[in-house]
Amino acid sequence: MVIINGKEEPKAEGKLLEDWLSEAGFSRERVAVERNGEIVPRAMYGKTRLLDGDSIEVVSFVGGG
Numbered sequence: 577m578v579i580i581n582g583k584e585e586p587k588a589e590g591k592l593l594e595d596w597l598s599e600a601g602f603s604r605e606r607v608a609v610e611r612n613g614e615i616v617p618r619a620m621y622g623k624t625r626l627l628d629g630d631s632i633e634v635v636s637f638v639g640g641g
Contacts, residue, residue, distance in 0.1 A: 577589070577628060577629070578627070578628065578629075578630045578632065579625045579630070579631045579632065580596075580632040580633075581632070581633060584592050586595055588626045588632075589626055589627065589628055590626065590627075591624065591625070591626050592621070592622055592623070592624065592626075593609060593611075593616060593620075593621045593624040593625075593626060593632075594620075594621040594622040594624075596626060597609075597621065597634070600634075602634060602636060604618060604621055605618075606632050606636060606637045607635060607637065607639075608633075608634075608635045608637070609621070609632060609634050610632070610633040610635075610641055611624065611630055611631070611632055611634070612630060612631055613631075616629065
């Protein structure tokens with residue numbers, strides 16, 4: 577089971593991080609992702625496969641003024 581932002585995401589397992597972010601409505605340019613306590617470089621989103629036991633935190637940047 578993959579845990580993303582504290583919630584079980586059964587359909588995330590086996591997907592590339594980039595694909596999951598897109599399906600979840602995140603813009604890869606406006607997020608930071610941590611996988612199992614380590615930051616995932618943006619260049620690795622398309623090469624990082626979500627695996628059983630992964631703990632993912634996605635932080636979205638919002639601008640405003």
